[in-house]
Amino acid sequence: MSKRPFLIPFLVPAILVAVIFLAALAEILQYSLREFIPGSLDVGGFTLDNFARIYRPVYFKAVINTFVLSLATAFFTLILSYPIAFALVRTKVEWVRTLLILLSITPLFTGEIVRTYAWMLVLGTNGFLNTMLLDIGVISEPVTFMYTRAGVVIALVQFAMPVMIIILATAISHINTDYEKAAANLGARPWTVITRVVIPLTMPGIISGFIVIFAWTMSAFATPQLIGGGKVLMISNAIYLQGFSALNFPFAATLSVIALISAFASLALMKLIANRLERQTAIH
Template sequence: MTQRRPFFITFLAPAVVTAVILAAAIFEVLQYSVREFIPGSLDVGGFTLDNFTRINRPIYWLVLVDTFYISLLTAVFSLLLSYPVAYALVRAERDWVRSVLVSLSITPLFTGEIVRTFSWMLTLGSDGFINSILRKLSIIDMPIQFMYTRLGVVVALVQFSMPVMIILLATAISHVDRDCEKAAANLGASPTAVFWRITLPLTMPGILSGLVVVFAWTMSAFSTPQLIGGGKVLMISNLAYLQGFSILNLPFAATLSLIALVAALGSLALMKSATGRIEKRLAIS
């Protein structure tokens, strides 16, 4: 009689295969990052650490700082715009209101990043929708420069990130015990006080999760800063692309990719630590 394999192995096998492939890809990037660049050739030389010391140049530090700055702004504005939507999505009393909010929140996920980016190019251009409306209303005489600026990149990235942020926040808000809010209201707390003292602290793990996920996700953004930024706003992924495919400096492109990966993993580790501390404080209080 043959012994059947445990049921979970069947579902665990694809994850193990994916993890092995991912580990092999990361190892390949790692070994490229410590190889010498041979100009004009796809071949790489021997072992070297010059790729990591090259990061100390001001031009590359500026790209790294811009990447962190744009990612942070995107995460913060995504949170500020998504929280009211997620709150209304969970607390709406009418089913049709929730259905409309769900549709509006999730629909952008079904359109590709390139399609959304081109839509923003038509919206933010000098003759685009926003400038055309402002001109017709006689608010401006000259078009506002949105394209090829950090502002334009952040606007497009916020719209790109909001569906994910809304989903994470809605999950956190749905787990808030309504009895706690009712108890605070019965004790005389105003609706504003209930939100700031009860609801918001209880959703803090979801807020942190949304901030870190959007931050890490934005750090790897390529198409949006490439098209909206037009080469004037560079992020790590765009710089890695230029080094790897324009200059054919694959070792330095691998080094930049590792830096982005380490930054993303570091932010996830900080999220786990911060979320654990907040949950302990909430449990004690």
């Protein structure tokens, strides 16, 4: 009898899915090399013209924009998620822990549209935030959050926090509490324990959380689309614009290829920086 009796029956479906997925990606690559025939959904012969077009400032700007927004989102997500993850892991009160888990995880499962719509209600000119600030008297006229980068980041950070919290909480839960006790026993105040012991020990989690959120934000679509309202253009929005407004599928495909390349390139770059960072903290 075979030593691996389930190999073939278990392998075939997985391979099938992989092949279908690769075929879909290959379609994009194929389209990106085709000539666009205006006014028609059919495409022409092979060409590299599409790739030449992306040097136009508007697309170049979309790429930079995507990069900057993703960096900012990952940074703020990290800052806001850490205290929640810490509280979640270290609280001894069961109901607090359950509440923290439910409140911080629910947004993950409500979907991009529900969350983006909710933020439109909060950030709109007559939205919740402006009404509140006007009522309190902090501002005298509505602040524009919609159609700004700040507004997009505010929404994206909340969108990204559940995943970051899960990653950080896992990292924190893997530190033996003896390290914190030992530091306190040697005279470290609570804040010092956090900065000198807890944060360095969770550095791998911090780095991987940052990278995951960065990659995730690069693929955000609904939030920049609706809250950015065309004024904050990320690659995703540029592709949609080309595909569905201009019906220029070949160029949309080219932008998708660029999106893929820049996603993988920036991930590789961040991994590189992360490795260097980890080595430095290791030598310390």
